[in-house]
Amino acid sequence: MSEVRLQNISKSFGGHTVLPDLNLTVPDGSFTVLVGPSGCGKSTLLRIISGLEEPTSGAVMIGGHDVTLDEPSKRGISMVFQSYALYPHMTVAQNIDFGLRLAKMPAAERKSRVAEAARILALEPYLDRKPAQLSGGQRQRVAIGRSIVRQPKVFLFDEPLSNLDAALRTQMRVELAQLHQSLDATMIYVTHDQVEAMTLADQIVVMNAGRIEQVGAPMELYDRPQTVFVAGFIGSPK
Numbered sequence: 001m002s003e004v005r006l007q008n009i010s011k012s013f014g015g016h017t018v019l020p021d022l023n024l025t026v027p028d029g030s031f032t033v034l035v036g037p038s039g040c041g042k043s044t045l046l047r048i049i050s051g052l053e054e055p056t057s058g059a060v061m062i063g064g065h066d067v068t069l070d071e072p073s074k075r076g077i078s079m080v081f082q083s084y085a086l087y088p089h090m091t092v093a094q095n096i097d098f099g100l101r102l103a104k105m106p107a108a109e110r111k112s113r114v115a116e117a118a119r120i121l122a123l124e125p126y127l128d129r130k131p132a133q134l135s136g137g138q139r140q141r142v143a144i145g146r147s148i149v150r151q152p153k154v155f156l157f158d159e160p161l162s163n164l165d166a167a168l169r170t171q172m173r174v175e176l177a178q179l180h181q182s183l184d185a186t187m188i189y190v191t192h193d194q195v196e197a198m199t200l201a202d203q204i205v206v207m208n209a210g211r212i213e214q215v216g217a218p219m220e221l222y223d224r225p226q227t228v229f230v231a232g233f234i235g236s237p238k
């Protein structure tokens with residue numbers, strides 16, 4: 001059970017309020033996509049869910065537990081960024097294994113988890129390569145592999161494909177949908193790519209200036225936008 005529930009979340013930086021009062025339920029096992037203009041607070045929201053940022057007020061609930069004061073590592077969450085910071089001197093296998101090694105997990109368990117992640121992400125032929133010997137898409141898969149091995153209940157993605165070219169983005173989109181099916185995890189995914197949002201999401205959350213404009217299934221937003229902003233945002237080409 002890994003429903004994510006945000007209750008009356010607010011966030012200010014100095015005197016500047018980025019999120020005034022946000023309520024959102026992300027259903028267990030859903031693929032929820034957050035969209036909205038640059039600067040509207042999407043990354044801040046992900047950072048609050050992951051625990052990298054503390055909300056000014058409000059509560060973050062995961063699986064019915066209040067985790068607002070919990071360390072990021074205690075939340076069962078993993079975050080994948082657009083700039084996949086791999087260790088250049090380590091092999092793919094070592095990169096994927098790194099977090100498990102830090103956590104002092106027994107070697108046999110680590111080995112089987114790395115093998116499983118490599119299988120799911122089709123990285124088996126590349127395990128002994130260094131990041132510099134990989135394509136952009138392969139590197140992004142390694143970054144996702146580092147998340148998978150930790151077996152999080154919730155994955156957070158912050159525009160993970162925005163550095164990839166169009167063809168690779170299309171391929172990775174298919175792979176992310178398969179990943180969601182095979183892992184049975186809750187995914188919260190930020191993108192400004194409408195096609196990505198429409199094809200990946202069970203539920204799309206449209207944000208504007210720190211507020212939620214509308215939440216709904218892709219076709220629902222497309223057919224019945226409740227505000228002019230949603231109509232413009234969902235309907236307009238990228």
Ligand code: ADP
Nearest residue numbers: 013014018036037038039040041042043044045
């Ligand atoms: P998005 O991801 O939707 O583009 P962000 O969440 O990154 O938006 O930023 C929302 C707003 O919060 C922006 O105005 C940004 O400048 C501000 N902001 C984000 N992080 C900080 C910070 N650490 N200090 C001050 N302002 C911040």
Ligand code: MG
Nearest residue numbers: 042043044158
């Ligand atoms: Mg952002």
